[in-house]
């Protein structure tokens with residue numbers, strides 16, 4: 001049986017980014033030939049493509065996900081979507097996510113204050129949930145595959 005890898009769908013060539021584009025990285029796809037690939041994108045099914053940008057914003061000491069223009073808090077929607085994905089895919093051997101994304105970023109996502117200034121770089125909301133649910137599986141991003 002093949003090992004399973006969860007991969008941000010935009011890295012695989014899906015046009016699911018907020019601007020309607022992809023972020024396909026051939027070296028990621030090439031490296032995963034022996035794996036069963038499980039594509040992951042929590043934002044496109046919820047908000048469509050293209051869509052308003054979202055940001056991680058620290059509010060009262062907690063990271064919230066807020067739409068850039070309309071200031072709508074969509075944290076719960078995303079949590080529910082990601083929890084449903086994890087329930088459907090309880091097992092994984094590897095995880096490769098898109099850097100800098102408010103959902104998928106790993107140590108690279110800009111966390112803003114309420115004035116929209118960057119205060120530090122951390123994890124996106126999916127990465128935070130994956131770290132708890134897929135314990136012991138290291139999380140990589142596309143930069144680990146770009147020489």
Ligand code: SF4
Nearest residue numbers: 009010041098101104
């Ligand atoms: S970074 Fe994550 S949420 Fe954003 S488009 Fe890619 S897969 Fe979807």
